[in-house]
Amino acid sequence: MLVNVPGPWSPLLGRLALSEIPYTNPILAPLFVVIVLAGIALVAAITYYGKWGYLWKEWFTTVDHKKLGVMYIILGLVMLFRGFIDGLMMRTQQMLAVGPGDNGMKAMGAIHGYLTPFHFGQIYSAHGLIMILLAATPLLVGIMNIIVPLQIGARDMAYPYLNALGLWITAAAVFLIMISLFVGDFSHNGWFGYAPIFELAYSPGVGVDYWIWTLELVALGTTLGSINFLATVVKMRAPGMTWSRLPIFTWSAVSANIIALTSFPCLQVALALVGADRYLGTHFFTAGFGGNLMLYTNLFWLWGHPEVYFVILPAFGMISEIIPAFSEKPIFGYTAMVLATFAIAGVSWIVWLHHFFTMGMGPYVSTEFSIATMLVGIPTGVKVFNWAATMYKGRLTFSAAMLWAIGALFLLLIGGLTGMMLSIPAVNYMVHNSVFVVAHFHMMLLCIVYAVFGAVIFWFPKVFGFKLNEAWGKIMFWLFSAGTFLVFFPMFMLGFMGETRRLDWPFDPHWAVWFDVQEIGIVVYVLSVLAFLWMIYVSIRDRAHHRVGADAWGTSRSLEWLTDSPVPFYNYAMVPHINARDEAAWRREHGFSQSRPDHFAAIHMPNNTGVAVYIGALTFVIGFGLTWRIWWLTVAALILTVLIMIYRSGKGDPGYVISAEEMEKLDRESRQNMSDGQQHLPKGGGYTGGTVTAYSAAASDQRPQGTPPGNSRPLS
Amino acid sequence: MSHGHSNPIEHPEVQMASRGSYLTGFIIASLLMLAATILVSGQVLAPFPLLLTIMGCAGLAAIAQIYFLLHIDISEHNIWNTVALVMFIPLFVITIGLTWWMFSQLYLRTMPMIPGMPGMH
Numbered sequence: 001m002l003v004n005v006p007g008p009w010s011p012l013l014g015r016l017a018l019s020e021i022p023y024t025n026p027i028l029a030p031l032f033v034v035i036v037l038a039g040i041a042l043v044a045a046i047t048y049y050g051k052w053g054y055l056w057k058e059w060f061t062t063v064d065h066k067k068l069g070v071m072y073i074i075l076g077l078v079m080l081f082r083g084f085i086d087g088l089m090m091r092t093q094q095m096l097a098v099g100p101g102d103n104g105m106k107a108m109g110a111i112h113g114y115l116t117p118f119h120f121g122q123i124y125s126a127h128g129l130i131m132i133l134l135a136a137t138p139l140l141v142g143i144m145n146i147i148v149p150l151q152i153g154a155r156d157m158a159y160p161y162l163n164a165l166g167l168w169i170t171a172a173a174v175f176l177i178m179i180s181l182f183v184g185d186f187s188h189n190g191w192f193g194y195a196p197i198f199e200l201a202y203s204p205g206v207g208v209d210y211w212i213w214t215l216e217l218v219a220l221g222t223t224l225g226s227i228n229f230l231a232t233v234v235k236m237r238a239p240g241m242t243w244s245r246l247p248i249f250t251w252s253a254v255s256a257n258i259i260a261l262t263s264f265p266c267l268q269v270a271l272a273l274v275g276a277d278r279y280l281g282t283h284f285f286t287a288g289f290g291g292n293l294m295l296y297t298n299l300f301w302l303w304g305h306p307e308v309y310f311v312i313l314p315a316f317g318m319i320s321e322i323i324p325a326f327s328e329k330p331i332f333g334y335t336a337m338v339l340a341t342f343a344i345a346g347v348s349w350i351v352w353l354h355h356f357f358t359m360g361m362g363p364y365v366s367t368e369f370s371i372a373t374m375l376v377g378i379p380t381g382v383k384v385f386n387w388a389a390t391m392y393k394g395r396l397t398f399s400a401a402m403l404w405a406i407g408a409l410f411l412l413l414i415g416g417l418t419g420m421m422l423s424i425p426a427v428n429y430m431v432h433n434s435v436f437v438v439a440h441f442h443m444m445l446l447c448i449v450y451a452v453f454g455a456v457i458f459w460f461p462k463v464f465g466f467k468l469n470e471a472w473g474k475i476m477f478w479l480f481s482a483g484t485f486l487v488f489f490p491m492f493m494l495g496f497m498g499e500t501r502r503l504d505w506p507f508d509p510h511w512a513v514w515f516d517v518q519e520i521g522i523v524v525y526v527l528s529v530l531a532f533l534w535m536i537y538v539s540i541r542d543r544a545h546h547r548v549g550a551d552a553w554g555t556s557r558s559l560e561w562l563t564d565s566p567v568p569f570y571n572y573a574m575v576p577h578i579n580a581r582d583e584a585a586w587r588r589e590h591g592f593s594q595s596r597p598d599h600f601a602a603i604h605m606p607n608n609t610g611v612a613v614y615i616g617a618l619t620f621v622i623g624f625g626l627t628w629r630i631w632w633l634t635v636a637a638l639i640l641t642v643l644i645m646i647y648r649s650g651k652g653d654p655g656y657v658i659s660a661e662e663m664e665k666l667d668r669e670s671r672q673n674m675s676d677g678q679q680h681l682p683k684g685g686g687y688t689g690g691t692v693t694a695y696s697a698a699a700s701d702q703r704p705q706g707t708p709p710g711n712s713r714p715l716s
Numbered sequence: 717m718s719h720g721h722s723n724p725i726e727h728p729e730v731q732m733a734s735r736g737s738y739l740t741g742f743i744i745a746s747l748l749m750l751a752a753t754i755l756v757s758g759q760v761l762a763p764f765p766l767l768l769t770i771m772g773c774a775g776l777a778a779i780a781q782i783y784f785l786l787h788i789d790i791s792e793h794n795i796w797n798t799v800a801l802v803m804f805i806p807l808f809v810i811t812i813g814l815t816w817w818m819f820s821q822l823y824l825r826t827m828p829m830i831p832g833m834p835g836m837h
């Protein structure tokens with residue numbers, strides 16, 4: 001090849017060799033055994049119960065946006081857990097290693113703490129990449145996937161097959177980063193990478209290559225998804241769903257996906273150039289030969305800052321759906337909300353430089369970007385006031401989802417204010433690259449995680465037909481919040497005390513006490529993870545008691561609450577006609593919530609396909625082959641991918657048609673199923689009344705069948 | 717997925733696509749890239765004129781790709797393409813323009829000057 005890789009290379013296996021598997025590592029080797037055993041147990045269980053066919057037919061080959069969304073969310077939750085374990089390891093290392101002197105565990109080969117610097121570097125790099133791109137992004141994409149078509153009254157996404165492709169390419173990225181645990185090692189230069197340390201001369205291993213191809217894959221999957229979302233909202237809205245009636249969450253999805261579509265290609269180009277340096281021997285980002293180190297940082301953050309808004313805007317959208325439902329009021333200032341969303345999206349394009357003020361481009365440039373960054377605060381402030389005004393004089397129900405949404409607001413406040421501090425260059429010079437910055441963006445990203453948990457609890461009954469256990473949802477909320485407080489407030493303190501980020505050996509003994517507090521926080525986080533798992537278990541066990549009707553909360557507002565719960569695969573038996581901005585609330589208040597379609601028409605649905613799974617698997621092989629420089633494998637997988645794509649394009653998907661009679665039957669069964677689950681419930685709400693909103697134009701005596709959240713069963 | 721939608725082959729953007737235009741776009745873009753590569757690797761020009769020349773090549777390649785490969789133009793039949801074009805211009809100015817400004821300020825402070833650049837010594 002054009003570059004000489006250090007170390008052995010063979011045509012058959014590339015750089016791969018048995019010695020690349022870290023079977024002597026005292027952490028990874030046992031973990032590997034555990035994972036292999038768990039994997040065998042899982043495969044055995046699926047085989048024993050004969051579920052392979054079911055999984056393949058119903059899930060792996062599906063093009064149904066709801067199932068794809070559920071799989072996105074499961075993927076995101078698994079990676080959230082993996083990222084959390086990374087966090088736990090980093091916190092423990094710093095707690096053990098703090099202070100001068102020789103406190104390392106010799107058995108592990110560490111001079112300080114229990115991790116070697118090389119291992120610690122891989123952990124923080126993987127943690128950042130995983131949390132932002134493989135946990136937060138799939139969680140948000142998954143929720144958008146489920147909710148956006150429902151909110152606009154569509155039967156599916158505009159391109160159902162493309163949707164599946166996006167999921168499986170993202171899954172390929174997940175597998176690639178997971179396999180880097182056990183085969184070779186991962187990058188150690190941070191989640192965003194530094195030039196020139198990622199050049200082959202300074203990072204001769206495969207770690208950086210894993211990093212490049214994981215990012216490339218997830219960027220590809222997300223770009224495809226964003227095209228799909230935009231086409232869906234532009235083209236697939238139900239009759240009457242004008243732009244001015246679009247639910248806020250869908251608006252936020254539109255803005256976020258415009259950002260994704262325009263910014264992810266930047267990341268792909270930046271990484272392709274890094275790849276060219278490492279594989280072809282070019283000099284884009286080297287220190288000599290005409291290369292420019294800072295160009296990389298510039299290109300990366302040109303994507304990086306829009307990306308942070310790509311993840312926060314859908315979270316804002318979720319908060320905007322949860323708060324009105326549990327305040328029993330429409331959102332305050334709809335138009336202002338939409339404009340603010342787009343203002344944030346627009347400004348997000350002109351601020352990326354605040355990530356490297358300290359590079360030294362002088363006062364004029366810094367001033368421009370400082371002011372632009374502060375401008376973001378205006379639309380964000382508009383949103384916060386709108387949420388507050390929505391709650392003002394509302395009839396508040398502090399359900400678990402509402403708690404998460406309100407919690408998100410507090411984190412947004414702290415994160416936003418510290419962001420404002422960071423956007424002042426003079427302040428930034430003091431705290432840049434300290435853990436103060438780390439605390440800032442964790443406030444922001446946790447704001448997203450809070451919104452996601454709120455959204456999961458809020459929309460879970462829509463997708464599965466029963467509610468999650470409220471009490472355990474609240475317990476988890478309080479544990480999680482305590483953990484957040486204990487881990488991240490000390491981090492702000494440590495930032496002011498001068499702790500730089502990514503220290504495998506925090507040398508200053510004055511920091512010790514804050515590390516201990518953080519470690520306690522991590523323990524509390526662990527408890528919240530257990531509470532989450534228990535909540536899932538209890539909810540599934542008692543699902544018969546928590547079945548819901550179409551309008552699960554009794555106070556819901558937007559269109560998705562009109563169709564049955566769980567949502568049938570065709571979403572709406574007849575495409576609904578939209579009359580108002582909050583369609584479900586409008587129908588409830590005008591006494592139409594029980595009305596059903598009076599006739600049915602044949603509908604056209606897409607077929608399942610395995611092609612997306614195959615292409616996903618092949619992209620994984622391409623990433624793996626490139627990482628290890630196994631050229632024949634890469635080329636073979638690439639050719640196969642192209643052939644499969646050509647084959648699929650030639651064949652197309654005629655889809656299938658469900659006749660009107662069949663639709664009527666399906667609709668009747670779905671209804672029946674839903675009301676069977678309702679037998680045990682009293683009609684009409686509980687203590688909130690559940691229906692008559694304080695602001696309804698015309699209260700009706702139609703009682704929806706929702707249960708107010710307070711009625712759920714006690715702890716078990 | 718609504719049923720009985722008009723034939724996708726009849727959509728204007730599909731109608732616009734032809735083998736000829738794809739090939740033309742591909743050939744023009746490749747030739748421009750080749751020209752830039754030869755200029756750079758042969759060091760045919762002084763550094764600053766070289767920089768301007770390859771930037772010119774890049775600009776032409778971008779226009780060729782937008783027109784021949786993406787079929788984005790300002791004609792009326794395809795409103796969304798025009799919207800995409802209108803989106804593209806501010807983004808282009810922002811990304812390239814602000815980056816340029818930033819680097820020029822940075823170089824003023826940190827780099828030896830590129831020979832041949834006007835206004836610098």
Ligand code: HEM
Nearest residue numbers: 308312354355376416419420422423432433437441444445
């Ligand atoms: C009010 C809005 C915000 C302002 C004014 C702001 C400001 C800043 C500034 C100035 C920095 C650079 C700090 C430094 O490195 O010295 C920064 C870093 C960061 N911010 Fe924000 N920010 C805001 C919102 C957000 C949001 C919404 C997110 C994500 C959801 C976010 C995520 C991040 C991340 C990930 C970093 C650092 C990345 C890294 O260095 O690894 N910020 N922010």
Ligand SMILES: [Cu+2]
Nearest residue numbers: 305308352355
């Ligand atoms: Cu930023």
